[in-house]
Amino acid sequence: MRYLLPAESLGRLFAELQHDGRRLIGPTVRDGAIVLDELESVADLPRGQHDQQAPGHYRLADAHTPLHFDHTVGPQSAKRWLHPPTLRLFRARKAGASFTVEPPAPPPPIALLGARACDLAAIAVQDRVFMGDVTDPHYASRRSHLLVVAVQCTRSNPTCFCPSMGTGPRVTTGFDLCLTELDAPHRFILEVGSPAGRAIVDRLHLPPAGADASAPEAAAARTEAAIEKRLNTVGLKERLRAALDSPAWDDVAQRCLGCANCTMVCPTCFCTTVDDLTTLDGHHDRIRRWDSCFTPESSHVHGHGPVRAELKDRYRQWLTHKLSTWHDQFDTSGCVGCGRCITWCPAGIDIVAEAERATEAP
Numbered sequence: 001m002r003y004l005l006p007a008e009s010l011g012r013l014f015a016e017l018q019h020d021g022r023r024l025i026g027p028t029v030r031d032g033a034i035v036l037d038e039l040e041s042v043a044d045l046p047r048g049q050h051d052q053q054a055p056g057h058y059r060l061a062d063a064h065t066p067l068h069f070d071h072t073v074g075p076q077s078a079k080r081w082l083h084p085p086t087l088r089l090f091r092a093r094k095a096g097a098s099f100t101v102e103p104p105a106p107p108p109p110i111a112l113l114g115a116r117a118c119d120l121a122a123i124a125v126q127d128r129v130f131m132g133d134v135t136d137p138h139y140a141s142r143r144s145h146l147l148v149v150a151v152q153c154t155r156s157n158p159t160c161f162c163p164s165m166g167t168g169p170r171v172t173t174g175f176d177l178c179l180t181e182l183d184a185p186h187r188f189i190l191e192v193g194s195p196a197g198r199a200i201v202d203r204l205h206l207p208p209a210g211a212d213a214s215a216p217e218a219a220a221a222r223t224e225a226a227i228e229k230r231l232n233t234v235g236l237k238e239r240l241r242a243a244l245d246s247p248a249w250d251d252v253a254q255r256c257l258g259c260a261n262c263t264m265v266c267p268t269c270f271c272t273t274v275d276d277l278t279t280l281d282g283h284h285d286r287i288r289r290w291d292s293c294f295t296p297e298s299s300h301v302h303g304h305g306p307v308r309a310e311l312k313d314r315y316r317q318w319l320t321h322k323l324s325t326w327h328d329q330f331d332t333s334g335c336v337g338c339g340r341c342i343t344w345c346p347a348g349i350d351i352v353a354e355a356e357r358a359t360e361a362p
Contacts, residue, residue: 002213003206005179007066007186010042017111017149025081025115026149027074032060034074036081039113046071053157053339054299056348068185069151069179071162073116073338077267078123081110082142084129089138089274094282104138109145115175116153117168118160118338122267123148124174129270130332149194150175152216153223159339161352163224164231167336170220177201180216189215229338231352239359240324244316248358253312255347260292262341262351263318268334268362271298293317306313323355 005013017024023177026039029046039045050063050070063070091102115123128138150308162168168331171178176197180189189209192198209215263269273291278284291298294314299307308314326334335351 002209002216003190003192003204004209004212005188005190005199005204005206007188009204009206010068010188012204013149013190013200013231014039014042017113017147017205020109022109022111022147024111024113025069025333027069029060033058034060034071036074036076036112042068045069048195050155051157053159053343054348055159055342055350056344056345067181069114069181070155072153072155072157072248073340075265075344077265078112078115078146078148079126079267079269081147082126083113083122083139086287087138089286089288090285092284095356098215099282099284101166107145107277108140109147111147111149113149113151115148115150116338117150117171118162118165118269118336120148120150120171120174121162121167121336121338122338125268125330125332125334125336126270128332129268132330133169145328148175148177150178150193152178152180152219154181154219156227157222158229159340159342159350160227160228160337161226161231161339164229164233164352165333165335165337168220169223169227170217175186178216180219182212182215182219187212189213191216197361204219211332213333229339229352231355233333236355236359237324237327240320240355243358244320246358246360248354248360249312249316251357252315252349253310255349256311256315257347258294258311259346260294260315261344261346262349263294265340265344266322267336267338267340268322273297290343293321313339319351319354319358322351 024039025036027034027046028037028044034046034051045068047068048063048065049060051072052059052061088104092099130136150171152171175193178191189212192201272288275287296306299309308317322334333342
């Protein structure tokens with residue numbers, strides 16, 4: 001069953017999401033972009049703002065509407081909150097001739113508001129990475145306390161290609177609640193996806209959606225029809241494996257800056273490194289932080305140096321792992337078609353165009 005949530009009742013939903021000390025993380029405007037950050041009230045949402053994205057280009061514009069979610073994905077994703085950029089694994093404190101070890105404090109539960117279909121697919125991919133054969137306890141703890149309020153995409157950008165990856169734009173699974181925002185009059189259709197979501201809806205006492213019950217499917221159909229970018233995934237895994245010596249890698253290396261932006265904004269990239277920091281008074285912190293296959297250090301072998309010393313090798317590693325060998329490791333693609341790597345690449349490099357160029361027949 002679907003429910004009608006009047007726009008003026010969105011604050012009631014916020015209050016429910018913030019219940020029991022839960023942090024509410026959602027879209028807000030900061031530094032000229034729509035980012036994910038802690039929200040205090042509905043007023044923090046990017047009302048009347050939409051984003052204009054293209055390869056290497058991101059701008060905000062006034063949408064001249066009362067809508068809160070008239071935008072697509074920004075530079076951040078759920079990865080930032082489930083797999084933090086920096087994490088103290090433990091702290092060792094000197095205690096006389098011995099020492100004590102302090103684990104990190106447990107994080108507060110989080111409600112993530114505004115996740116799109118591609119974001120939900122990315123969470124599912126990271127679940128396979130961090131809770132597959134070996135479980136990362138830090139990720140698992142955050143994941144078990146995560147409440148997801150998804151939002152249907154009602155618009156797209158030229159960098160989106162989720163239909164090619166089978167990840168959107170329609171939200172179908174992986175959420176506790178899902179909102180579809182409608183205009184004239186301004187209102188929301190609320191879908192329930194879990195017992196936790198059901199408990200929230202029951203406390204809100206909302207009326208049935210009625211004539212608007214089919215709005216989510218209609219909105220998704222319009223959005224999908226507007227998405228023009230397509231990646232041919234038929235046989236792509238095998239085609240990329242056969243293209244390791246393609247001259248396309250030399251060409252892209254001439255444009256790539258090696259800045260690692262693509263891996264930082266990617267909602268599924270998971271590489272990390274570990275730093276051990278010791279203070280002069282003998283205390284010690286072990287810090288895990290994001291790393292990238294674009295850094296030479298990521299493939300450094302003691303006594304040899306980096307395995308992937310050239311930039312073309314590092315770009316090839318990223319793209320072929322994302323679209324090909326990820327299937328061998330996790331039985332899924334590592335790409336969800338969100339387009340973040342295209343938008344936030346300073347050189348405007350397009351993963352779809354590069355995959356097609358590398359696999360073209362000679």
